[in-house]
Amino acid sequence: MKPTNTNNPNHFHKVVDCQWACPAHTDVPEYIRKIAQGDFTQAYMLNRESNIFPGILGRVCDRPCEPACRRGRTNQKPVAICRLKRVAADHRGDISAHMPIIPKNKNGKRVALIGAGCASLAVANDLMPIGYECTIFEALKEPGGLMRSNIPSFRLPANVLNEEINAIVDMGADLRLNHPIESMKSLLAEGYDAVFVGTGAPKGKELKLPGREEATANIHIGITWLESVAFGHLDAIGKRVLIIGVGNTAMDCCRTSLRLGAKDVKVMARKPRDFFKASDWELEDAEEENVEIIVNHSPKEFVLEDGRLVGMKFEQVEYDIEYGRIVNQWTTGEIVVPCDDVILAIGQENAFPWIERDLGMEFDQWEVPVVDETTFESTLPGVFFGGDSAFGPKNIIWAVEHGHQAAISIHRHCQGKALTERLPVLMNLGSRKMGMHEWSFSNDFDPAARRKMEHVELDQRFKDLTTEVELGFTAEQAQQEVERCLNCDIQTVFFDSLCIECDACLDICPTQCLTITTNADKGDLFGQLRAPRREPEQPLYVSEPLKQTTRVMVKDENLCLHCSLCAERCPTAAWDMQKSGFEFPRAIDHNGTS
Amino acid sequence: MTYITKPRIDLPGQSTNKIGLLRRDYEGVLSTLCAGCGHDSITAAIVQAFWELSIPPEKVVKLSGIGCSSKTPAYFISGAHGFNSVHGRMPSVATGALAGNRDLVCIGVSGDGDSLSIGFGQFGHAVRRNINMLYIIENNGVYGLTKGQFSASADKGSKAKRGEINQWKNIDSVSTAISMGGSFAARSFSGDREQLVTLIKAGVMHPGCAILDVVSPCVTFNDHLGSTKSYLYTRDHYHPALETDFVAPANEITTSYAEGESTVVELHDGSKLLLKKADSGYDATNRSKVLRYLEQQRARGEVVTGLLFINAELPEMHLIYGTSKTAMKDLRFDKLNPGSLALAELQSRMR
Ligand SMILES: Cc1cc2nc3c(=O)[nH]c(=O)nc-3n(C[C@H](O)[C@H](O)[C@H](O)COP(=O)(O)OP(=O)(O)OC[C@H]3O[C@@H](n4cnc5c(N)ncnc54)[C@H](O)[C@@H]3O)c2cc1C
Ligand SMILES: Cc1ncc(C[n+]2csc(CCOP(=O)(O)OP(=O)(O)O)c2C)c(N)n1
Ligand code: SF4
Ligand code: SF4
Ligand code: SF4
Ligand SMILES: [Mg+2]
Numbered sequence: 001m002k003p004t005n006t007n008n009p010n011h012f013h014k015v016v017d018c019q020w021a022c023p024a025h026t027d028v029p030e031y032i033r034k035i036a037q038g039d040f041t042q043a044y045m046l047n048r049e050s051n052i053f054p055g056i057l058g059r060v061c062d063r064p065c066e067p068a069c070r071r072g073r074t075n076q077k078p079v080a081i082c083r084l085k086r087v088a089a090d091h092r093g094d095i096s097a098h099m100p101i102i103p104k105n106k107n108g109k110r111v112a113l114i115g116a117g118c119a120s121l122a123v124a125n126d127l128m129p130i131g132y133e134c135t136i137f138e139a140l141k142e143p144g145g146l147m148r149s150n151i152p153s154f155r156l157p158a159n160v161l162n163e164e165i166n167a168i169v170d171m172g173a174d175l176r177l178n179h180p181i182e183s184m185k186s187l188l189a190e191g192y193d194a195v196f197v198g199t200g201a202p203k204g205k206e207l208k209l210p211g212r213e214e215a216t217a218n219i220h221i222g223i224t225w226l227e228s229v230a231f232g233h234l235d236a237i238g239k240r241v242l243i244i245g246v247g248n249t250a251m252d253c254c255r256t257s258l259r260l261g262a263k264d265v266k267v268m269a270r271k272p273r274d275f276f277k278a279s280d281w282e283l284e285d286a287e288e289e290n291v292e293i294i295v296n297h298s299p300k301e302f303v304l305e306d307g308r309l310v311g312m313k314f315e316q317v318e319y320d321i322e323y324g325r326i327v328n329q330w331t332t333g334e335i336v337v338p339c340d341d342v343i344l345a346i347g348q349e350n351a352f353p354w355i356e357r358d359l360g361m362e363f364d365q366w367e368v369p370v371v372d373e374t375t376f377e378s379t380l381p382g383v384f385f386g387g388d389s390a391f392g393p394k395n396i397i398w399a400v401e402h403g404h405q406a407a408i409s410i411h412r413h414c415q416g417k418a419l420t421e422r423l424p425v426l427m428n429l430g431s432r433k434m435g436m437h438e439w440s441f442s443n444d445f446d447p448a449a450r451r452k453m454e455h456v457e458l459d460q461r462f463k464d465l466t467t468e469v470e471l472g473f474t475a476e477q478a479q480q481e482v483e484r485c486l487n488c489d490i491q492t493v494f495f496d497s498l499c500i501e502c503d504a505c506l507d508i509c510p511t512q513c514l515t516i517t518t519n520a521d522k523g524d525l526f527g528q529l530r531a532p533r534r535e536p537e538q539p540l541y542v543s544e545p546l547k548q549t550t551r552v553m554v555k556d557e558n559l560c561l562h563c564s565l566c567a568e569r570c571p572t573a574a575w576d577m578q579k580s581g582f583e584f585p586r587a588i589d590h591n592g593t594s
Numbered sequence: 595m596t597y598i599t600k601p602r603i604d605l606p607g608q609s610t611n612k613i614g615l616l617r618r619d620y621e622g623v624l625s626t627l628c629a630g631c632g633h634d635s636i637t638a639a640i641v642q643a644f645w646e647l648s649i650p651p652e653k654v655v656k657l658s659g660i661g662c663s664s665k666t667p668a669y670f671i672s673g674a675h676g677f678n679s680v681h682g683r684m685p686s687v688a689t690g691a692l693a694g695n696r697d698l699v700c701i702g703v704s705g706d707g708d709s710l711s712i713g714f715g716q717f718g719h720a721v722r723r724n725i726n727m728l729y730i731i732e733n734n735g736v737y738g739l740t741k742g743q744f745s746a747s748a749d750k751g752s753k754a755k756r757g758e759i760n761q762w763k764n765i766d767s768v769s770t771a772i773s774m775g776g777s778f779a780a781r782s783f784s785g786d787r788e789q790l791v792t793l794i795k796a797g798v799m800h801p802g803c804a805i806l807d808v809v810s811p812c813v814t815f816n817d818h819l820g821s822t823k824s825y826l827y828t829r830d831h832y833h834p835a836l837e838t839d840f841v842a843p844a845n846e847i848t849t850s851y852a853e854g855e856s857t858v859v860e861l862h863d864g865s866k867l868l869l870k871k872a873d874s875g876y877d878a879t880n881r882s883k884v885l886r887y888l889e890q891q892r893a894r895g896e897v898v899t900g901l902l903f904i905n906a907e908l909p910e911m912h913l914i915y916g917t918s919k920t921a922m923k924d925l926r927f928d929k930l931n932p933g934s935l936a937l938a939e940l941q942s943r944m945r
Binding site for chain 1: 600604606607628629631635683785804811825
């Protein structure tokens, strides 16, 4: 195999599994280190640089970083990355001195942002410090998008939401609430330099079954229903509630029902558990509240008596599953489950009735605008999309990353520069060696198990809608959890010219991730590795030929614990532990570039 | 030397040997030798070989004298019995241990200083008595522990770290062992893990005293230009005279080998050693030819490695003494110690 080019930032970036998995590439190990040092404010600001909403995301992020965490590959649970974000947010000091300075003299460019959800807010966050004038149009009476209208406050308290949204609005954005945009054409006529569409995927899916119309008073569309609850238009529901669908919206619907007086809540799933869309932790939290999740029931009919909903008829289904795929299914019977209300939580869709189709903007076969995946521009120059409105429902952190990228595009667009010529990611490496056996990071492997998040007692939870369920980590828990981080950003960097092939590093490595062997093509080389290559997606390092024997040093990054034992054992310092830092260019970095 | 401990973590799919133990169950405490010392590589090879042979740790006795090399038994098989003797006296302790319990698997680790200077007499008698043990000499050409003075294995003309030239002819443990009537003499290199593991296995299974001299660079005092025991010099002059395969008792020899180019040596427990000649005409069972060959290669300055001499038929100590087949420690007490009356009777017969 060819020697690995470690100058390509992707090689070492991939080693930092969590940061690589985070859509906004939050520098997880470094903020965890800051927490360990008690510097909560810097930990918070480091988060904010990438994900903008550390307090919000520290509670409700979809956390793709956690399944990616290296700990998970050593037979342990991942580091509680998300909860540690909340620790930073809960304990930070005053951040005003660390916030970007907003120029008094504007740059003369005006941008319209439609919708005050996280995508638009991210764009404003990146453009205001450059001097843009941002006008945000929001249909609802409060900003925040689904974070406000759908994510219940027992998961995400209003004060946390307000604080982090205000931090952006207070940069001087012109926020126009109760201001739905009803015509793209007339907005364009107002002469903005760029328009960003961050309107989300606002349409909840329907379930057209017999009885739907007749029983409509007791059948609710999940996201609309949650919005009515959030804005206080609704404060009660029947005693027995069925939720149709088993995604994250369903989890919020069932738990909200319990807080509005429901006593018997069932989530009805068509398929077995392995096929659920909801995250494991959301399912666990719902089940902890005694929500019953019933699998293999396919809805057939709303059952009415005297014009009132009394239950729902389901087909009971069995499945043949091979290698995680359904290969066959059949019905075994029918059952009517009695209920007072039904909530439909089977998905969301984009809808753009307010965008005229004669503006030169291309729409695809599903009536969704065609959007470029890198620049986020529609086919109408100067009109950008991001968040759920761009490629369908995702999550907050994706919407934020879309916002960062769209802001770069808007800035380039307003400077008349090509949108595709964006700055590359930069990497720097710096040794963490302090002395003979001293490293300036906590390299000793800590076998401790993941700390458990404590919850408010069940009987205390349901008295209102706003009691936050999760208590946050105690100081002791946080202190233990930070030590579980394996410091994946402290890279093992190899200098082939120094190696005398004494094997010391190979023998000390606790996970056998190092091999010195005769170079060969991929298949043969993999066969010679001391630990079998289990994760083909994980980076592999192959050195230049070694001086004494022309063999090569090979490292499979998959199981490296970043314990630095290889570097300690090397007599010639051919291995060094070096901190990698990555710079992700933002809109402001695109000032004055070609 | 490392201060943090090597973490013990459970990895998915790690393999166990025939008696259900992990490789790490054959490890010892963390080494305190200099980083990069060849001795640590030999330790790793010992761990590997004993794990692959599935020898229960509690059946092993590990012994040593004094020196960096002699510290190493602490770094493998924590569950074994052990004794760290005075300088050069490891063979005496081995003789005693095996006299008392012939069922033990005995491994002695010594150094070129420990065995070829102060312990030279002990070394000679261990070979002569053919004590059933694996006797490893971790050979770095210096007294590592006392800061790098030349040892008796240092080649004439080789240069010390501070520049002086060695004036003395070296003692070669391999040819010495053969000429003293030894039954097994091999050389290897700490940097050739594959060969080393095989020779350790062969030495463990050999029913007699297996002398295994392993060139093991001292990174701190003898790894410079002008040294003939450095990593670089050893690699440049490395010359395997023959390849050895170790075939465990129940297994068949599967590799095909040309008649005349290989020899099969069968050991008492049914395991086999397949010796494949790299140098044509090399015969590891012919003592005089081997000695001549070694002398020839020595003149050329080559580091000849492999299982250089074997005679699996020579009787080991217990056979020569005709001692009880049952280990002494397992004899019934009244048999082992027939009492003072029996002693008095024996003495009266000698009057
Ligand atoms: C019940 C539920 C729970 C969720 N839980 C989580 C979670 O725990 N974690 C997570 O990461 N994600 C979660 N999500 C997904 C997440 O909320 C969305 O992916 C995210 O909010 C998308 O952000 P956005 O800015 O693209 O759009 P939105 O948040 O949908 O914001 C769009 C805004 O635009 C406004 N708007 C729409 N049309 C117009 C118009 N024509 N004129 C003016 N304003 C308009 C809307 O009123 C809204 O305020 C959840 C979603 C739902 C439905
Ligand atoms: C009776 C006695 N004499 C001398 C010494 C000093 N001494 C300690 S180690 C050593 C030499 C060890 O050399 P070697 O066996 O080659 O081991 P190495 O350290 O090179 O591995 C000597 C002379 C001693 N400990 N005891
Ligand atoms: S840091 Fe070095 S010794 Fe530790 S696991 Fe990684 S490669 Fe192995
Ligand atoms: S410890 Fe250092 S010199 Fe020895 S093999 Fe490893 S990298 Fe090479
Ligand atoms: S002094 Fe030499 S022999 Fe002793 S531990 Fe250090 S490198 Fe090894
Ligand atoms: Mg020595």
